[in-house]
Amino acid sequence: METSSVPTPSPGGLPPALRGILPVLIAVPVLLLFDRLLASAPFATYLLSIMGVNVILAVSLNIVNGMTGQFSIGHAGFMAVGAYVAGVLSLSFKETALSFLPVAASDQVFLVVALLAGGAAAALCGFLVGLPSLRLRGDYLAIVTLGFGEIIRVVVQNTDAFGRALGLSGIPQTSSLAMVGFWVFLVVLVARRIAYSSHGRSLWAIREDEVAAEAMGVDTTGYKVRAFVVSAFFAGIAGGLFAHFVPIINPGSFTFVKSMEIVVMVVLGGLGSTTGAIVAAVFLTLLPEALRSAFTVMGAEGSLAQKVDQIRMPVYGLLLVALMLLRPQGLFGMKEIWEVLPRWLPRRRKGLA
Amino acid sequence: MAQLLQHLINGLAAGTIYALVALGYTMVYGVLKLINFAHGDVMMVGVYMGYATAFALGRQTQKTFLGVVLIFLVAMGGCALLGFLIERFAYRPLREKPRLTALITAIGISFALSYGFQLDIGFLPGAAPRAFPEIIQPTEWLVIGDRDVVVWNWQVMSLLIAVGLMVGLQWLVFKTRFGRAMRAVSYDHRVAALMGIPTDRVIAVTFMIGSGLAAGAGLLYAIKDTSVSPLMGLYVGLKAFVAAVIGGIGHVPGAVVGALLLGLVEEFVVGYAASTWRDAVAFGILILVLLVKPGGLFGRVAAEKV
Amino acid sequence: MSEAVKTLGEREPRPPLLTVEGLKVHYGAIQALKGVVLSVGKGEVVALIGANGAGKTSTLRAVSGMLKPSAGRITLAGQDITGMKAHLLVPRGMAHAPEGRGIFPNLTVQENLDLGAYLRSDTAEIAADQEKSFKLFPVLRERRKQLAGTLSGGEQQMLAIARALLSRPQLLLLDEPSLGLAPQVTETIFRTLREVNAAGMSILLVEQNAHLALSMAHYGYVLETGEVVMAGNGKALLESPEVRKAYLGE
Numbered sequence: 001m002e003t004s005s006v007p008t009p010s011p012g013g014l015p016p017a018l019r020g021i022l023p024v025l026i027a028v029p030v031l032l033l034f035d036r037l038l039a040s041a042p043f044a045t046y047l048l049s050i051m052g053v054n055v056i057l058a059v060s061l062n063i064v065n066g067m068t069g070q071f072s073i074g075h076a077g078f079m080a081v082g083a084y085v086a087g088v089l090s091l092s093f094k095e096t097a098l099s100f101l102p103v104a105a106s107d108q109v110f111l112v113v114a115l116l117a118g119g120a121a122a123a124l125c126g127f128l129v130g131l132p133s134l135r136l137r138g139d140y141l142a143i144v145t146l147g148f149g150e151i152i153r154v155v156v157q158n159t160d161a162f163g164r165a166l167g168l169s170g171i172p173q174t175s176s177l178a179m180v181g182f183w184v185f186l187v188v189l190v191a192r193r194i195a196y197s198s199h200g201r202s203l204w205a206i207r208e209d210e211v212a213a214e215a216m217g218v219d220t221t222g223y224k225v226r227a228f229v230v231s232a233f234f235a236g237i238a239g240g241l242f243a244h245f246v247p248i249i250n251p252g253s254f255t256f257v258k259s260m261e262i263v264v265m266v267v268l269g270g271l272g273s274t275t276g277a278i279v280a281a282v283f284l285t286l287l288p289e290a291l292r293s294a295f296t297v298m299g300a301e302g303s304l305a306q307k308v309d310q311i312r313m314p315v316y317g318l319l320l321v322a323l324m325l326l327r328p329q330g331l332f333g334m335k336e337i338w339e340v341l342p343r344w345l346p347r348r349r350k351g352l353a
Numbered sequence: 354m355a356q357l358l359q360h361l362i363n364g365l366a367a368g369t370i371y372a373l374v375a376l377g378y379t380m381v382y383g384v385l386k387l388i389n390f391a392h393g394d395v396m397m398v399g400v401y402m403g404y405a406t407a408f409a410l411g412r413q414t415q416k417t418f419l420g421v422v423l424i425f426l427v428a429m430g431g432c433a434l435l436g437f438l439i440e441r442f443a444y445r446p447l448r449e450k451p452r453l454t455a456l457i458t459a460i461g462i463s464f465a466l467s468y469g470f471q472l473d474i475g476f477l478p479g480a481a482p483r484a485f486p487e488i489i490q491p492t493e494w495l496v497i498g499d500r501d502v503v504v505w506n507w508q509v510m511s512l513l514i515a516v517g518l519m520v521g522l523q524w525l526v527f528k529t530r531f532g533r534a535m536r537a538v539s540y541d542h543r544v545a546a547l548m549g550i551p552t553d554r555v556i557a558v559t560f561m562i563g564s565g566l567a568a569g570a571g572l573l574y575a576i577k578d579t580s581v582s583p584l585m586g587l588y589v590g591l592k593a594f595v596a597a598v599i600g601g602i603g604h605v606p607g608a609v610v611g612a613l614l615l616g617l618v619e620e621f622v623v624g625y626a627a628s629t630w631r632d633a634v635a636f637g638i639l640i641l642v643l644l645v646k647p648g649g650l651f652g653r654v655a656a657e658k659v
Numbered sequence: 660m661s662e663a664v665k666t667l668g669e670r671e672p673r674p675p676l677l678t679v680e681g682l683k684v685h686y687g688a689i690q691a692l693k694g695v696v697l698s699v700g701k702g703e704v705v706a707l708i709g710a711n712g713a714g715k716t717s718t719l720r721a722v723s724g725m726l727k728p729s730a731g732r733i734t735l736a737g738q739d740i741t742g743m744k745a746h747l748l749v750p751r752g753m754a755h756a757p758e759g760r761g762i763f764p765n766l767t768v769q770e771n772l773d774l775g776a777y778l779r780s781d782t783a784e785i786a787a788d789q790e791k792s793f794k795l796f797p798v799l800r801e802r803r804k805q806l807a808g809t810l811s812g813g814e815q816q817m818l819a820i821a822r823a824l825l826s827r828p829q830l831l832l833l834d835e836p837s838l839g840l841a842p843q844v845t846e847t848i849f850r851t852l853r854e855v856n857a858a859g860m861s862i863l864l865v866e867q868n869a870h871l872a873l874s875m876a877h878y879g880y881v882l883e884t885g886e887v888v889m890a891g892n893g894k895a896l897l898e899s900p901e902v903r904k905a906y907l908g909e
Contacts (some may be wrong), residue, residue: 149638314469320461549749
């Protein structure tokens with residue numbers, strides 16, 4: 001089956017191409033403004049960057065886990081591929097600059113190139129990992145993705161160029177909130193487009209009933225692999241961004257724990273809901289920070305504040321179990337926030353409206 | 354030549370332990386069509402139960418025959434109970450729900466156990482590995498030449514236990530009334546209930562047997578490794594799962610053959626290549642098998658039931 | 660509810676074995692049964708006919724405990740069995756040969772039969788009963804060591820019925836025993852059903868083939884969109900113009 005994406009009808013009268021770019025045109029200046037405003041608040045910038053990276057990871061994982069009903073639990077592996085490939089590239093071109101551009105601009109060009117390379121490498125891995133889904137059911141694939149994450153870890157630990165267990169440090173810190181925000185917008189845009197295209201409807205069909213979808217002529221395999229490739233690409237981008245604003249990356253940043261964190265975000269938000277993934281990613285990034293500061297403010301001993309990180313993981317596990325038992329559809333189900341929110345708000349009385 | 358023989362023996366010994374864990378996976382998959390992700394972690398909990406029992410018995414008693422039997426009984430019984438609780442409260446309520454919900458639950462339990470045990474709050478042991486007491490004094494069972502090839506007593510023991518349990522399981526599944534019920538439940542638990550089979554009980558008992566087996570295997574592993582840690586379940590469990598898939602999941606002898614094969618390959622990679630690559634081997638094989646022969650060596654391709 | 664049911668012909672008075680009152684079943688938001696009322700007397704053959712999706716299979720499933728009804732009351736031999744699980748109903752004399760035959764293809768014919776007698780421990784009697792079923796369906800004896808999945812459709816149906824009989828039920832629920840079978844095979848199966856009924860077993864029979872079902876049944880019910888719309892003795896229903904028009908294609 002061809003991928004030819006059906007052009008979406010544009011009720012607004014704008015040409016579809018422009019409509020796609022419009023949000024970006026609005027977003028970039030806003031983000032740049034934010035970037036400037038927060039220039040003197042490094043921790044806020046850092047936290048917002050992490051949040052952005054988590055949103056990219058959650059939204060991209062949702063393309064596979066939420067929309068096709070496959071279940072990947074090795075997303076951190078793709079993130080690692082992106083981080084290491086982009087990181088190594090940036091390290092080797094650290095001293096190079098494009099003479100015809102101002103330094104800052106040249107840095108950004110190199111960053112984007114490194115990110116794209118990282119994303120592409122991750123996408124290639126996504127293709128390889130997605131291939132077994134040709135013939136396998138979801139639960140096998142879960143293990144394959146987990147195994148993939150482990151293989152990546154072992155490869156990194158055995159490769160000198162990747163700094164083995166020590167990791168890579170000194171990667172130029174060229175990432176910015178604007179850059180992170182730009183990719184957040186892009187991944188959301190792509191996820192939305194996929195969800196509303198004929199491609200997206202095929203993915204829904206796979207999720208609902210793979211056998212039936214196949215019987216109706218949906219090329220399930222092709223879609224599943226493509227979903228994997230797109231999802232892995234953005235995870236790679238997220239990894240690349242991450243590598244450019246943290247002081248050091250090492251295999252410890254991309255373990256099963258990180259994969260699980262992303263899984264929890266997607267499940268909590270509601271498998272298939274893009275806005276759900278975003279809300280959950282933001283919430284779960286802030287929660288540990290909030291708890292930590294709360295404990296510190298309350299004057300609890302330092303140990304309790306430190307334990308937040310430790311306790312987080314078993315809590316994630318229990319949260320998954322509790323969600324499946326009590327609210328398997330997560331916060332928003334397969335819907336988006338604007339479809340759900342009005343029902344949650346107290347209904348206005350007719351007379352008042 | 355002697356070196357090759359030694360690797361062969363070590364590989365088989367490691368494989369038998371994977372085999373015991375893999376049998377549990379395969380049994381549970383057989384009746385529930387669910388990959389019980391938490392299986393390895395249940396095993397880990399069992400090892401800690403054995404550890405605590407050994408500790409309570411004290412240095413002298415834990416090495417006696419009765420002491421060892423008690424340690425195994427406590428661990429296996431405790432794990433059977435844990436398996437029962439997990440099935441009863443986490444999996445049973447989801448039995449009629451989409452398969453993905455049960456899978457996510459299993460992943461959640463696995464995560465809660467393996468990371469919960471890393472806390473050092475209350476009775477939880479904390480993340481650091483602990484030395485597992487030598488409840489079985491390692492002795493050389495067979496020595497060839499000038500210590501060219503050494504076979505240890507625990508290696509022989511685990512091989513015998515694994516083979517014995519495999520034969521026992523085959524008998525249980527194919528020759529007993531309970532086994533018939535298991536196979537009926539495996540095909541369609543709703544129709545099985547129409548025969549008067551208490552399906553919930555059959556599934557629960559299967560879970561308990563699988564979990565008990567895992568605890569036994571975990572203890573053998575801990576004795577071999579002389580250590581216990583919260584993450585051991587994740588790794589041993591995953592490898593056992595790989596073994597089960599190689600053999601064809603749901604297939605009892607297949608699980609054992611797959612496990613022995615995996616043990617051998619890992620041993621040879623460590624012996625002749627580099628030990629740091631060991632953990633990648635299992636997953637490499639897994640991906641290869643799934644691409645080439647997704648049903649495993651002995652299984653049929655599991656087409657999804659409509 | 661019952662006022663709407665049109666009743667034709669007399670029903671031979673028998674002590675009741677199964678009674679169903681106001682039975683409702685939901686699949687999620689969809690209501691499959693909207694208050695089914697029916698009964699089966701001791702030694703009676705009762706047919707349940709109706710179009711696809713009328714709720715025949717759901718009725719059987721609710722009676723045998725495969726489905727939990729959302730409302731209503733079911734009694735078997737005077738005892739309330741509403742909502743009881745399937746495996747607890749087998750020892751009370753319920754046997755259900757489900758839609759699509761429900762044999763276990765991964766087990767041998769012999770093992771399938773053994774499962775039919777799962778709750779019995781009277782070895783000698785089981786062997787005798789099995790002999791009886793081999794007499795009814797000699798082909799099963801030849802194939803006893805084969806995997807049930809290798810049997811033909813007709814043979815699988817015979818196995819399903821033989822297996823159901825091995826639990827020595829008072830009440831046999833049958834879902835579409837003639838579906839997809841050649842006429843001679845159907846003939847064999849219905850002859851057998853007459854024989855076991857003559858020996859005293861009650862049968863609740865769901866059939867697409869209304870003619871076949873009603874000519875064997877003492878009494879029949881017509882189901883439409885989850886409700887009983889007509890009831891009557893088999894003969895009277897067969898002769899009723901509505902039934903002839905809607906279900907016998909005349």
